[in-house]
Amino acid sequence: MFLWQYLTLLLLPITVQICKAQRCEEFTDLDLSHAIIGTSLKLRLLLYTRHNATCGTLVSHSDLSKHPQFNVSRPTTFVIHGFRPTGSPPAWIQNLTKLLLARADHNVIMVDWNHGAANVNYFKAVENTRKAAENLTAFVEMMKVFEHSLRPPMCVACHPTNGPNRPQERGASLGSVHMIGVSLGAHLSGFVGANMNGSIGRITALDPAGPQFTGSSPENRLDPSDAQFVDVLHTDMDALGFREPLGHIDFYPNGGADQPGCPKTVFSGGAYFKCDHQRSVWLLLDSLNRTCASRVYPCSSYKDFLSGDCLSCDRFGAAGCPVFGYDVTEWKDVLLRLGQTKTFFTTNAKSPFCMTGYRVEVMVWNKELRFGYITIKLHGKGEEAVATIDHKAAEFKKYSETRLLAQFDRDIQSVKKVSLKFSTGNPLKAKQKLSVLRIRLTHLERKERPLCRYDVVLQQNDEVTFKPIPCEDSNF
Numbered sequence: 477m478f479l480w481q482y483l484t485l486l487l488l489p490i491t492v493q494i495c496k497a498q499r500c501e502e503f504t505d506l507d508l509s510h511a512i513i514g515t516s517l518k519l520r521l522l523l524y525t526r527h528n529a530t531c532g533t534l535v536s537h538s539d540l541s542k543h544p545q546f547n548v549s550r551p552t553t554f555v556i557h558g559f560r561p562t563g564s565p566p567a568w569i570q571n572l573t574k575l576l577l578a579r580a581d582h583n584v585i586m587v588d589w590n591h592g593a594a595n596v597n598y599f600k601a602v603e604n605t606r607k608a609a610e611n612l613t614a615f616v617e618m619m620k621v622f623e624h625s626l627r628p629p630m631c632v633a634c635h636p637t638n639g640p641n642r643p644q645e646r647g648a649s650l651g652s653v654h655m656i657g658v659s660l661g662a663h664l665s666g667f668v669g670a671n672m673n674g675s676i677g678r679i680t681a682l683d684p685a686g687p688q689f690t691g692s693s694p695e696n697r698l699d700p701s702d703a704q705f706v707d708v709l710h711t712d713m714d715a716l717g718f719r720e721p722l723g724h725i726d727f728y729p730n731g732g733a734d735q736p737g738c739p740k741t742v743f744s745g746g747a748y749f750k751c752d753h754q755r756s757v758w759l760l761l762d763s764l765n766r767t768c769a770s771r772v773y774p775c776s777s778y779k780d781f782l783s784g785d786c787l788s789c790d791r792f793g794a795a796g797c798p799v800f801g802y803d804v805t806e807w808k809d810v811l812l813r814l815g816q817t818k819t820f821f822t823t824n825a826k827s828p829f830c831m832t833g834y835r836v837e838v839m840v841w842n843k844e845l846r847f848g849y850i851t852i853k854l855h856g857k858g859e860e861a862v863a864t865i866d867h868k869a870a871e872f873k874k875y876s877e878t879r880l881l882a883q884f885d886r887d888i889q890s891v892k893k894v895s896l897k898f899s900t901g902n903p904l905k906a907k908q909k910l911s912v913l914r915i916r917l918t919h920l921e922r923k924e925r926p927l928c929r930y931d932v933v934l935q936q937n938d939e940v941t942f943k944p945i946p947c948e949d950s951n952f
Contacts, residue, residue, distance in 0.1 A: 500531035504590040506563030515563075517592030517604045519611045524573050524584040532586065537615055540622045548619050548648035551582040551677075554612070556589075558659025558685060559601050563594035566658070568757045575764040579802065587612065593660065602688045605660050609667035616672060619648040651677040651704060658682045658757060659716070662698050662708070663689055669702030670695065678805065679703040682756035683710060683717040690718060698722045700816065705808050709759065709800075711735055712752035725807075725817045727800050729759060729770075729829075731778035737825025759829055763801020768830035768887075770800040771921065772819035781820040782867040784881035787835060787920065822883045832861065832887040833920040836880040838872065839913045846872040846910055848936075850880065852917075853895035855941075856888035869901065872910060882917070891927060895941040898934040907936040916947055 501522055506515065522532035527545050536542050553576055557566050569586060576584050592604040653676040657665035662681035669676050681698055689697040699722065700706050706723035710732040713719040719732070730736060738751035763770070774797070775786030789797035791814065798807040800821060811817055823829040840846065847869040854861045863882035872878050894917070898910040911933050918926040927944035934940055 500528075501534040502532065503565040503569055503586065503588050505565055506560070506590055506594045508562050510563045511561055511594045511596045514597060514600060515591045515594045517589065517607050517611075519592070519608055520588040521615065522586040522588055524577065524586065526577050526581055529574060529577050530570070535585065537611070538618070540618065546583055548583075548622055551580065551652040551654065552585060552619070552648060553582055553654040553656060554585045554587055554665070556587040556612075556655060556657040556661030556664050557593065558657075558661045559595075559598060560590055560593040561596055561598075563590065565590070566757075568761065571761055572656075572757070572764070575761060579764060587661070589664075598687065601660060602685075605664040606667060609664050609671065612664070612668050613671040616648075616650070616653065616668065616676070619653075620650065621647050650675045654678045654680065655703070656680045656682065656760075657684070657698075659685045659753065662722075666698030666702040670699070674701045674703055676703045678705045678707070679723075680760070680802075681706065681708040681722060682760060683712055683753050684708060684722060686713065686716060686718040690720075700724050705805065705812070707804050709756045711756040711759070716749075716753040717756075721816050721818050723816070724811045725798065725804060725819060727772055728778060728818065728820050729755075729800070729823050731820065735825075736823065758827065759823065760801060762827050762829050763799075763803065767828040770821050770823065770830040771797050771833070772800050772821045773797050774817050775820050776818070778820050779867070782822075782881060784835060784879050786820070787833075787881070824885050831883045831885060834863070834882045834884065835918040835920060836865070836882045837914075837916045837918075838870075838878045838880065839875065839915075840872045840878075840911055841874055841913045842872065842909075842911050843874060846908060848872070848898050848900045848908070848910065850882075851897040851899070851939075852882050852884075853939075853941075854884060854888045854891045855893040855895065856890055857892065859886070859888060861886045861888050866901075875913075887921075891944065893941055894927065894929065894944050895939050896932065896934055897937065897939045899937050909936060910934040917944070 503522065504520065521535040523535045523543060523546055524532055525545050533543060535546065540546055555572060573584050573586065589608045592608060593601050595601050650672060655665035655668065655676065657679065662684035665679045665681065669679055679702055684698050708723035708726045710717055710726060710728050713732040733752065735752045735755040738755065739748040742748050773781055773786045775781040780786055792798065792807060792810055795807060798804050798819065822831050824831060849866040849869060851864045861884035863884045865880050865882055870878055870880060900908060914928060914930050915932065916926050916928050926947040928947035929942055929944050932940060932942065
């Protein structure tokens, strides 16, 4: 025994150097020439853990015992990219891996099928999703039956005390498997889930591909039955993405198309075609980073949401409406009971993407009917937030309450002043004024008393600033 301990101490410096010399595998980097020629499918699995967060390990498809750092008793997240028409690696790989590992001590496997996805022939890449899914299914099946040590080392040589008599544990729990699929990768995830009879824990689909999948039957695309819980984000439904709901909860930021900050004309180059589609990944990264939270609201249409007609969260109980992103599983039970839930929210043009919502109620005493748009500014200590309610002209009728939804670009914790501006959007007409009897602003998140102001006259296009007061229950 003493001899073994002595040898362990003697060999430790050598074995540590062996561990440090482990090769870091990189995502396959191809170029346009490969895509033009066409690539055949080759699936590579790159493992990242908290022990090798920046150094990918190429995982064997047939023998997990070669990778002692792969502890199947921990949750495993597979990240699956989509179509790669130029062959370049996705720009978000490192950041997504880092944020996933910061959230939990689990295995993150980057599914590299660039050989197969890099092809100017999109239809060939679609065909390869089925083959890649079969390969990945076989790997997950192997995880189920693999026996592993309960004390996984960084590498075996570094821990000679972890010998053959270490306690063993059999297999991975499919319920702890999470697949994050981007575009074609979303449907690929669905095929794996279907092969496993929907027993994997979760599929997160980031703007699932639309072309070749729209109108297809559930067995030929992602479907809620493919996992125990399926959450789907739609950001480019009018072009590269899928329009209809596909999960237990479907998120439609900014209506699911035309994301803010993305180019509006083809003269912007490649960004015009991919910006909306890629926004899905950046939104997920924001939620992982807990930069801020985006509350989502169930609604039949984006138009109704913008009009403030869908702000009730009663169906979700005390937790309120779900929050978009990685943590939506906190609402899993209620969402499974509700069936498919279609939700909407708005975002900023860049990170932090989350916006802050207020319910706005306006009562006027103009004799004649008024139609127009309202811009609201909230002033705090050295900061300002702006919301322009302009998706349609609001109707203002004497002694009738007009309800609006204001989405501010940031959250002002302590509002000192409020600015209002009324406009008609028609510079050819004579200037009008809006005689406001009362305006009330209610924060949708914080349980605090609404802010009010009484008897304000808004001249068209002129900004009026005032100090709001807390609304009283007795106020009309």
